[in-house]
Amino acid sequence: MESLTSRGVCVGHHRSDIDPNRRQILRALGALGLATLPLPAAAGARVERLRMSVDGETTRLVFDMEGEAEYEVFRLQSPERLVVDLTNASTDASLEVNDHPRSVIDGVRHAPRNGSDLRVVLDLREAVSPRSFQLMPAQGAPHRLVLDLTRSGSAGTRVEAGEEREPRRGRSQEDLRDVIVAIDAGHGGHDPGAIGPNGTREKDVALEVSQRLADLVEDEWGMEAVMIRTGDYFLPLRERVKRAREAEADVFMSIHADAFPDPSVNGSSVYMLSEGGASSEAARFLAERENQADMRLGGVPMNGRDDSLSNVLLDLAQSGSLEASSTLAERMIDELDRVGKVRRPKVERANFAVLRSPDVPSILVESGFISNPQDERRLRSSSYQQSLAEALLTGLRAYFSTHARPGTLIADGGGMEQHIIRPGETLSGIADRYSVSLSDLRAVNGVNGDTIYTGQVLEVPSRGS
Incomplete structure (x- = not known):
């Protein structure tokens, strides 16, 4: 043996x-x-x-x-x-x-x-x-x-x-990579998306929240943001999916702020692709509305008659992306609930064309309903947009803590040093010793506050030299 x-x-x-x-x-x-x-x-x-x-x-x-x-x-x-x-x-x-x-x-x-x-x-x-x-x-x-x-x-x-042992360095940071978050701001260009009673356009809100989220992701250790749409222009739905896959994204998030015929409908929701029917009438309505964007503006129709799409859906089911998408969506719901009202405390499912990626966990976030006057007012607020972005980042942290792929900095723990806490040490002192930020040290180890224990093993991000 x-x-x-x-x-x-x-x-x-x-x-x-x-x-x-x-x-x-x-x-x-x-x-x-x-x-x-x-x-x-x-x-x-x-x-x-x-x-x-x-x-x-x-x-x-x-x-x-x-x-x-x-x-x-x-x-x-x-x-x-x-x-x-x-x-x-x-x-x-x-x-x-x-x-x-x-x-x-x-x-x-x-x-x-x-x-x-x-x-x-x-x-x-x-x-x-x-x-x-x-x-x-x-x-x-x-x-x-x-x-x-x-x-x-x-x-x-x-x-x-x-x-007791000296800090051990894992694989060099050059051998590992950041997780890649593809952030898709819905609509754009000639497609304004939904328009609120006070003239707020969905495409503007989606881009603003997406840019705020991308900035936060770029500042996060072990993460990299890829913006699918960076300005006010239109992209067909298939092109959005294609860009995410070309970027080798680990997750795909499409940000929206939609409308509904009933102006009393409000609150945020999170959707994932459904292999079958929609989970609610609202989910069906929103999916149909979003999927029509290409047909309205000359893109590629996603009408269910394309055999290649059937193959994509089959591949998606086989790859396990649906399960990962569900977990990602659940983490987002948990965090959005801390910011404001969540319309439904469960993941909604519908056949959104933009979520049809065969190997990338994908979700669509409805940050609110512009058709509701209260939601529209919040979505125009810079502070609320920032709160939404911070909630989505926290959801990403939670997801990647269990689903980061091997070979990434977050999953591997490589490109780090291990430090065993000794009597009298403090978290801030350890951060100073290794020349890393206190926030990074907390995030990597899932530590809230400053309480640490003798003998506890901390993973310390390596900043290289």
């Missing part, structure tokens, strides 16, 4: 039993009278689900967990297997993953171990180099244990839980 182990502790909740290493730390702190908070304790963890994604030579598995758990990962040969032992953990989930032609996973098995632990065995199609790390809860996402399994790589080294 060849053992290849990476070990760690997800911190954040209280533990009922503290291991000997932690007891020694706490006793030392008490004797020294240091003010740094002790490692928090936690009850048993529960694995809620297992997710898989494939990017190039790397298969990523994400364990979504309620609570924390110590874990150990090791490899077995003849046949190739990877074993994940979770201490004081359990699951009621099936922990199955979908078959993927490029995945290194042949099957997943799990069973209780030692009465209180959980063992998960991954049957592998070939030898892999595993890498594991944990992510703290952030922006609605739970504790996560992440395993990256890369074909034909070098083995890692064993790191014991609680072991």
Whole structure:
């Protein structure tokens, strides 16, 4: 048996039993009278689900967990297997993953171990180099244990839980990339979109909110914005989708501010592509209205008779983009609800032509209804436009905390250094030491405020030299 182990502790909740290493730390702190908070304790963890994604030579598995758990990962040969032992953990989930032609996973098995632990065995199609790390809860996402399994790589080294070590640099930042957010301001040029009772044009509101969001994304560590429409001109719907794909976007967001025959309809909504019918009459109405833009202004009709579109929809379903789109939309709804009224607390579905991308998670955000006088007034306000953009950025952070593709700065944790917090250290002091901004340090680690714990592992963005 060849053992290849990476070990760690997800911190954040209280533990009922503290291991000997932690007891020694706490006793030392008490004797020294240091003010740094002790490692928090936690009850048993529960694995809620297992997710898989494939990017190039790397298969990523994400364990979504309620609570924390110590874990150990090791490899077995003849046949190739990877074993994940979770201490004081359990699951009621099936922990199955979908078959993927490029995945290194042949099957997943799990069973209780030692009465209180959980063992998960991954049957592998070939030898892999595993890498594991944990992510703290952030922006609605739970504790996560992440395993990256890369074909034909070098083995890692064993790191014991609680072991003190110098910061370790991951892959160089040059090897990784930002996640790319394609931002599409709806309508434009000769197509004003909806017009409010006081003359507010949808195309203007959409462009303003989109530009504000793009500015925020550009300032965000690990993200890059691509504006589909940068000025007041018209783009056919297919061209918008094409530009997003050419930019190799990780997500596509189309920003709108529409109208409805009933002026009392108000509030924001988030839509994704539906393979079938619309989720509501309002969703059907809006989709039909948006899809007519091309036909009104000489673009390519999206009338359902083009066989290539049927193929696109089929590809979309097969690629898993619909599931990712749903998650992205849910994160946006959560954040928009903090800014103002959300018309429906669930993701709406309709056959929007602009969302027909076969491999890019895509959503359409209705920031409000210009046909409603109150919404129109808010949408004209610069401060409200900024609040909308900030909410959408927060939604993007939450989404990418669980769905960033391998090989990106956010997902990989590469291009970073790991820092183990020692007694007496502060978050601002750590930021100064590594010459990074305090806001970046908080965002990368999902930390709100300044509370940190002795022994906690922080990911520190590398700024290069």
